[in-house]
Amino acid sequence: MQVTLTFDNGPEPEVTPGVLDTLRRRDVAATFFVLGRKLASPDRRALAERAHDEGHWIGNHTYNHKVPFGECGEVDPSEAEIGRTQSLLDELTHPQRLFRPFGKGGQLGPHLLSPTTLAYLKAGRYTCVLWNAIPRDWENPEGWVDVAMAQCRTQPWALMVVHDLPTGAMAGLDAFIGRVLDEGGRFRQEFPGDCLPLLEGREILPMTHLVTAAI
Numbered sequence: 001m002q003v004t005l006t007f008d009n010g011p012e013p014e015v016t017p018g019v020l021d022t023l024r025r026r027d028v029a030a031t032f033f034v035l036g037r038k039l040a041s042p043d044r045r046a047l048a049e050r051a052h053d054e055g056h057w058i059g060n061h062t063y064n065h066k067v068p069f070g071e072c073g074e075v076d077p078s079e080a081e082i083g084r085t086q087s088l089l090d091e092l093t094h095p096q097r098l099f100r101p102f103g104k105g106g107q108l109g110p111h112l113l114s115p116t117t118l119a120y121l122k123a124g125r126y127t128c129v130l131w132n133a134i135p136r137d138w139e140n141p142e143g144w145v146d147v148a149m150a151q152c153r154t155q156p157w158a159l160m161v162v163h164d165l166p167t168g169a170m171a172g173l174d175a176f177i178g179r180v181l182d183e184g185g186r187f188r189q190e191f192p193g194d195c196l197p198l199l200e201g202r203e204i205l206p207m208t209h210l211v212t213a214a215i
Contacts, residue, residue, distance in 0.1 A: 001185030005030040010164035011047035029189040036063035036085030059098030070111040070212035078120035106134035125201035141169035
């Protein structure tokens with residue numbers, strides 16, 4: 001069992017410090033896919049800086065996290081949502097310019113990207129990081145650990161998405177890490193190849209099922 005931990009939608013002053021404390025105590029390196037509008041807040045940016053300084057990777061998870069790119073119609077928000085966030089990341093950004101699209105509940109499908117957004121990501125040499133394990137911690141803050149463990153057991157390498165948001169779910173983070181280790185699993189920071197359809201702007205895997213039809 002291998003597990004890569006990623007955290008979406010932060011940073012949050014009420015939650016992210018405790019998450020970082022747990023990761024440091026357990027010696028687990030993770031990736032934080034942050035929202036640009038939160039980086040505009042000095043206290044939240046300080047948390048992203050702390051995560052970066054402690055060896056975690058920082059990725060781009062759009063600025064507003066409101067509408068998936070494939071549902072934006074004729075509007076092209078790529079620069080406002082991706083480029084604006086990337087500018088705020090500045091020195092915190094991973095060398096591969098990690099980007100994760102808004103999944104709208106963790107679903108994979110053509111709602112994730114539009115043709116113009118895909119072209120934007122390719123031109124900017126972004127690496128698109130998807131997922132294969134979603135325990136839906138935001139709606140199941142007390143039971144997500146059991147769900148996450150079940151998802152980890154069904155595949156050799158789980159790329160897990162949880163959220164450092166004030167739902168109470170991250171109170172179970174230490175228990176999750178402990179259970180993975182107790183079952184002989186290990187944590188790694190790299191991403192499984194089947195979750196990286198776009199690597200530094202190059203299509204590594206077919207992406208047609210992730211892109212809405214052109215208008």
